[in-house]
Amino acid sequence: MxxxxxxxxxxxxxxxxxxxxxxxxxxxxxxxxxxxxxxxxxxxxxxxxxxxxxxxxxxxxxxxxxxxxxxxxxxxxxxxxxxxxxxxxxxxxxxxxxxxxxxxxxxxxxxxxxxxxxxxxxxxxxxxxxxxxxxxxxxxxxxxxxxxxxxxxxxxxxxxxxxxxxxxxxxxxxxxxxxxxxxxxxxxxxxxxxxxxxxxxxxxxxxxxxxxxxxxxxxxxxxxxxxxxxxxxxxxxxxxxxxxxxxxxxxxxxxxxxxxxxxxxxxxxxxxxxxxxxxxxxxxxxxxxxxxxxxxxxxNFSEEALEQPKRSLERIYNLIRTIDGLLDGMNEEYMEGDEEFSEKLIDAKNKFLDAMDDDFNTPLALSLIFDLVRAVNRYIDDKKVSREALRDVKHLFIEFGEILGLKLSVGDSKEDLTDDLIDLIIEIRQKLRDKKDWEFSDDIRSRLRDLNVILEDGAGISNYYMLKRV
RNA sequence: GCGCAGGUGGUCGAGUCCGGUAAGGCCCCCGACUGCAGAUCGGGAGAUCGUGGGUUCAAAUCCCUCCCUGCGCUCCA
The missing domain is CATH 3.40.50.620 (HUPs)
Known part of the structure; x- marks a missing residue:
């Protein structure tokens, strides 16, 4: 070091x-x-x-x-x-x-x-x-x-x-x-x-x-x-x-x-x-x-300058949410593994540590996280990633997050009543969507947004996350 | 005046120690996916690397000049 x-x-x-x-x-x-x-x-x-x-x-x-x-x-x-x-x-x-x-x-x-x-x-x-x-x-x-x-x-x-x-x-x-x-x-x-x-x-x-x-x-x-x-x-x-x-x-x-x-x-x-x-x-x-x-x-600090990291972080959170969604078993297709992917993970981790070893080069370390984000997204899109590999990615993000002091996980709070209720709403809304009742579906999504609950619809599945009140 | 940092695409910012023609994020454009929105993926645009000179086959990187910015120069993180 x-x-x-x-x-x-x-x-x-x-x-x-x-x-x-x-x-x-x-x-x-x-x-x-x-x-x-x-x-x-x-x-x-x-x-x-x-x-x-x-x-x-x-x-x-x-x-x-x-x-x-x-x-x-x-x-x-x-x-x-x-x-x-x-x-x-x-x-x-x-x-x-x-x-x-x-x-x-x-x-x-x-x-x-x-x-x-x-x-x-x-x-x-x-x-x-x-x-x-x-x-x-x-x-x-x-x-x-x-x-x-x-x-x-x-x-x-x-x-x-x-x-x-x-x-x-x-x-x-x-x-x-x-x-x-x-x-x-x-x-x-x-x-x-x-x-x-x-x-x-x-x-x-x-x-x-x-x-x-x-x-x-x-x-x-x-x-x-x-x-x-x-x-x-x-x-x-x-x-x-x-x-x-x-x-x-x-x-x-x-x-x-x-x-x-x-x-x-x-x-x-x-x-x-x-x-x-x-x-x-x-x-x-x-x-x-x-x-x-x-x-x-x-x-150089300015409020505008803070908008960039805000969006950058969002990009990481999006991937983490995607992974959590997949791990929750919403989609069982992503089961076949790919050895190349595991090597990529090890490689990403080593590069990250190399960057930190070199006088704590956090900007470089962050850029390597984004390289990994892109790579993982690509594998997910290609459906070439196993549950185990996804779990490894999740843990790697948590590890990086602990080093940098950033929370790179979404937390397992699914036991919370709030989460259960939102899951229920999503389920009901899904039935409306199946009936192509877009007007009512969109209304629910928009009303939830007012409560800082953001719904993101995919083909057949909906993920959500909550914005913290500030 | 002296000392220490820094000046890299529209923007933020690695790379400089160990020369081999520039990483990543944000923004922007096109396409894929999508009922719509969002996210994601693919592709793309955009850099005289502060100025001028030197060394070298080759310089953002080494050497010198100058310009600009920030900090310190006796109780400011």
Missing amino acids: MIYNTLSGEKELFEPIHKNRVNIFVCGPTVYDESHIGHARTYIAFDVIARYLKYRGFSVFYLQNITDVDDKIIRRASELGITPIELARRFEKRYLEDMCALGIHNVNLYARATEHIPEIIEQIKTLIEKGFAYETETGVYFDETKFEDFGKLSNQTIEDLTEHRIEPDPTKRNPGDFSLWKKREEEPAWDSPWGRGRPGWHIEDTAIANTYFGPQYDLHGGAKDLIFPHHEAEIAQMEASSGKKPMVRYWMHTGFLNVNGEKMSKSLGNFMTIRELLERYEPDVFRFFVLSTHYRSPI
Whole structure:
């Protein structure tokens, strides 16, 4: 399996540190507001990565931090007249609900920054002892000039970094030194050897990762905007304090989700939250949209752009419904097998896995699913496929679906009363059709459509499916 | 200014690392099937691969110039 490593700028053969175990850390959100579709893009990408690693037999531990102490949280909370922790808990809950709605269930542990203050303090102490950090009146800072590898991830040198959007704290030795501990009296604040205060942004991730994984682990992910300064700072902190390098074997970064070619932002008015998205689209439609583009490439979001994956998915669902219909024994003709077909299935699966092995090439993997869809349709049309083969196809789709997090099955809910009733209606309607009572038949079909039950008539048989209410 | 990505048919988007004249989806057109609709199948249209140069028998792919877009440049996924 090959993975593109931001650190080397190349695809590298994936070899975990501990044989079969893979430790993944992905930067989680700062919980000061609703999560947006850009977050969704990144976390869906890593969800699929975790899924695939598991599928490949690795024992995956996926860790994500929750930044619940931060200037933005404090500012927002004071605007709303609640405590920063109340605000953080509120949006953390919303975040977890959003992830759940998107079908992201693979994170093993969400770790809050505020619950790792002792580990953070411990790491800062080590950095001071080793001479990488120093204390001033305003806080504790990391001295970037003491860490010779600084800039290796973003491929920049300290000299390159001359522009600042924010005026550097005047007590710092170098303008690029970053904060480890901020001396502040206002809440939330904790006691430390340097007085009351709160941790800087970067230190929580290394302290948390070190707690659960130790100073070296396999994969660290996040969106591209975190490469600098955040991940650069993490490397500096961890490798300086532990003396071991590399901190992370493979750095993975997702491309941005843009809207009309621009970064999504509230001020531009092109902002969409996950909740707003899911009010209008099925989670799988968005997931398919995300997976249609390689995780490292930028993706341009628009509502029109979501129409394409919607129809693409429909094409897959249609085949699955056809197969289920055939397997329900509506038509016994399709019984003769074809060995060539079985080979085709094995071939399709291998190609799919090859695509995923090559740095999680989901767009290619999806295109291979469509190749398979076309092939299966052709075999069905030629009536050259056995029940067993159809069952294999069905299972293969479920397997692909589990890897990608898409539901590529229609579910066996035929026991439901609703389904039985609809079957009954179809049966009655079939009698009308036999009598060529088209007017009444069409009326039933149209009335069912109003109830989001779609009938599709074939020669002699009718299939149906239900649209979910949105 | 510096760093990192990207620019491929109407549209979305693989392929670039490992040169051998471009995968797949959506849209569109024709035909088959169908009482109609839908789905499906077969066929088809549509690509100066951002620009200009170079290397090569051969370049989307390697090298160089330039243009454009996005991101980062010190607490944004």
